[in-house]
Amino acid sequence: MMDLLIIVAVIFGIIAISKIVSVLELVGNAKGENSYNVTERENRFQARLMPIFLIAYFAFIIWQIVAWGDRMLPVSASEHGVVIDNLMKTTWIIIIPVFVITHILLFYFAWKYAYDKNRKAQFFAHSNKLEMLWTAIPALVLLILILYGLSIWNTVMEPLTAEDDPIEIEIYGRQFDWTARYPGDDGKFGDANVRFIEGVNFLGMDSTDQDGWDDKYVKAEFHLPVDKPVQFYFRAQDVIHSAFMPHFRAQMNCVPGMITRFNFVPTKTTEEMREITGNPEFNYYLLCNKVCGAAHYNMKMEIIVQSEADYNQWIGEQKEFLAVEGIEDFEEINSTKGTDTDTTQTEKGENKQLSTLNN
Numbered sequence: 001m002m003d004l005l006i007i008v009a010v011i012f013g014i015i016a017i018s019k020i021v022s023v024l025e026l027v028g029n030a031k032g033e034n035s036y037n038v039t040e041r042e043n044r045f046q047a048r049l050m051p052i053f054l055i056a057y058f059a060f061i062i063w064q065i066v067a068w069g070d071r072m073l074p075v076s077a078s079e080h081g082v083v084i085d086n087l088m089k090t091t092w093i094i095i096i097p098v099f100v101i102t103h104i105l106l107f108y109f110a111w112k113y114a115y116d117k118n119r120k121a122q123f124f125a126h127s128n129k130l131e132m133l134w135t136a137i138p139a140l141v142l143l144i145l146i147l148y149g150l151s152i153w154n155t156v157m158e159p160l161t162a163e164d165d166p167i168e169i170e171i172y173g174r175q176f177d178w179t180a181r182y183p184g185d186d187g188k189f190g191d192a193n194v195r196f197i198e199g200v201n202f203l204g205m206d207s208t209d210q211d212g213w214d215d216k217y218v219k220a221e222f223h224l225p226v227d228k229p230v231q232f233y234f235r236a237q238d239v240i241h242s243a244f245m246p247h248f249r250a251q252m253n254c255v256p257g258m259i260t261r262f263n264f265v266p267t268k269t270t271e272e273m274r275e276i277t278g279n280p281e282f283n284y285y286l287l288c289n290k291v292c293g294a295a296h297y298n299m300k301m302e303i304i305v306q307s308e309a310d311y312n313q314w315i316g317e318q319k320e321f322l323a324v325e326g327i328e329d330f331e332e333i334n335s336t337k338g339t340d341t342d343t344t345q346t347e348k349g350e351n352k353q354l355s356t357l358n359n
């Protein structure tokens with residue numbers, strides 16, 4: 001209803017303005033003026049507006065930087081993030097002076113060369129030298145930036161090898177939450193497929209694949225050890241999601257039916273970042289950066305970066321897939337395997353709910 005009223009008000013506003021304009025035209029005609037002729041006074045007025053607009057425009061930009069500058073991301077918390085930040089800085093250093101100079105020139109010329117009936121324009125058709133200059137310089141600068149960017153892309157996207165001894169994590173996106181899965185003590189993820197999704201097994205884990213029996217999955221938050229390479233694998237259940245970890249300068253699409261990858265080395269623990277930002281509430285987040293549906297904004301998971309010892313303790317406390325699923329057929333396997341099903345659950349949310357199915 002309110003929307004309809006606003007639309008009606010806007011339509012009436014437009015009609016009112018057009019009526020006022022036609023009344024002014026009629027008044028002008030009655031006085032014997034041609035309203036389409038631009039007078040010298042009007043010209044001078046427009047010319048003077050140019051430097052005023054320029055100053056206001058720059059003032060607005062500076063105000064935005066001062067007012068909202070603190071909303072920028074803090075220093076990068078990953079190794080490759082520093083390199084990406086340098087690329088970003090270099091780009092700004094090149095762009096900002098060009099932006100300032102071209103805008104000053106643009107508005108200065110508009111003011112300086114406003115129409116003057118006593119001045120005659122110089123006819124100047126073409127200059128090869130000038131054309132060459134303003135084509136070659138930007139092309140060269142862009143070429144350098146692109147080559148620089150490509151070389152950084154290659155470093156950032158370089159795959160890890162077994163020698164890097166990475167922590168492996170699978171990030172699973174669905175409408176509208178995230179799940180992180182760790183491969184468990186055997187270091188191998190169990191097979192998963194959309195066809196196995198049933199009931200509590202929303203990850204589609206293949207329960208006949210022994211590699212998956214000790215897999216651990218968590219919701220609401222996941223942990224990472226500091227200074228250790230992390231190999232991420234991304235999957236999605238329903239639509240394309242985008243795993244975005246801004247503090248680590250990392251983002252990767254999660255596409256149904258395929259596994260995408262990314263890796264990085266976290267360099268600052270959550271505690272260190274709290275000191276750096278001066279914010280005791282600071283937390284790293286995994287967010288969804290694709291508008292994937294109505295509750296897209298809910299797709300958020302906390303990332304805790306901690307020392308390797310703390311990480312090992314935390315991961316040790318997480319339940320294995322079999323223990324969490326508590327599927328009846330597996331009770332026997334479960335007991336022969338000697339999994340402690342009474343391990344205390346520390347995570348919040350659905351995991352807790354799942355674990356109660358087991359009790």
Ligand SMILES: [Cu+2]
Nearest residue numbers: 241288292299
């Ligand atoms: Cu999403």
